[in-house]
Amino acid sequence: MKRWFDLILSLLGLIVLAPVFAAVAVAIKIESAGPVFYRGLRAGRYGKAFRIFKFRTMVEDAEALGSASTPEDDQRITRAGRFLRKLKLDELPQLLNVVRGEMSLVGPRPQVPWAVEQYTPEERTILKVRPGITDPASVRFRNEGEILRGSADPDKDYFEKIHPEKMRLSIEYVQKQSFLLDCKILVQTMAAVVVPGQSITPVKK
Numbered sequence: 001m002k003r004w005f006d007l008i009l010s011l012l013g014l015i016v017l018a019p020v021f022a023a024v025a026v027a028i029k030i031e032s033a034g035p036v037f038y039r040g041l042r043a044g045r046y047g048k049a050f051r052i053f054k055f056r057t058m059v060e061d062a063e064a065l066g067s068a069s070t071p072e073d074d075q076r077i078t079r080a081g082r083f084l085r086k087l088k089l090d091e092l093p094q095l096l097n098v099v100r101g102e103m104s105l106v107g108p109r110p111q112v113p114w115a116v117e118q119y120t121p122e123e124r125t126i127l128k129v130r131p132g133i134t135d136p137a138s139v140r141f142r143n144e145g146e147i148l149r150g151s152a153d154p155d156k157d158y159f160e161k162i163h164p165e166k167m168r169l170s171i172e173y174v175q176k177q178s179f180l181l182d183c184k185i186l187v188q189t190m191a192a193v194v195v196p197g198q199s200i201t202p203v204k205k
Helices: 002-016 018-031 079-086 094-099 123-128 136-140 154-161 163-176 179-194
Strands: 041-043 049-051 104-106 132-134
Touching: 002 018, 002 094, 002 104, 002 179, 018 079, 094 132, 104 179, 123 163, 132 179, 136 163, 136 179, 154 163, 163 179
Parallel strands: 104 132
Antiparallel strands: 041 049
16 A cells, blocks of 8 residues: 555656746756756665655765765755755655655655665664655754754764664654554655754754
8 A cells, every 4th residue: 555655646746746846957957057856876675776866956976076964054055956955845856766666755764875884783674665755854854954064074973963863763663654654754744844943053063
């Protein structure tokens, strides 16, 4: 039932949001050179690698210019990208990953392969399910970029200050997953996007 739920909602979402996709694509191309989509490599179910779909919010070849983690004040982020990140619009193209069966609407957020290689045996249990567009950790860390603002080493601070709690929430989700829980998380995610989160103390330099 989860797969059919994902597929139907994703297809409907892609149809309804087609005008938004078109407008965002134009805004991205007008501001900076490069592709509309960011296609970073991620580890999916059972650790199988796939290319994620995101609207590009950074300058072209940003991965070669800095860390995998992105602070709010990262100079690689474009003006359009800041707007897209604020409203989480950059995540919408992942509906394509859901249709392709690489992701689910709800599930642990997919990580880059080098980060997954550092998972403990317990943390690797989250690879038993498809990664998702949103999960409890996405709601809890709605302002992740703000947490990392001012960080001299964003990847290091991410693994020290954010990763442990994200993993705990992801493991808990896998253990308790259900259709009703997925619906609850989707509602919480939409509410988190509409209602600004509480202020978070940035990482000190």
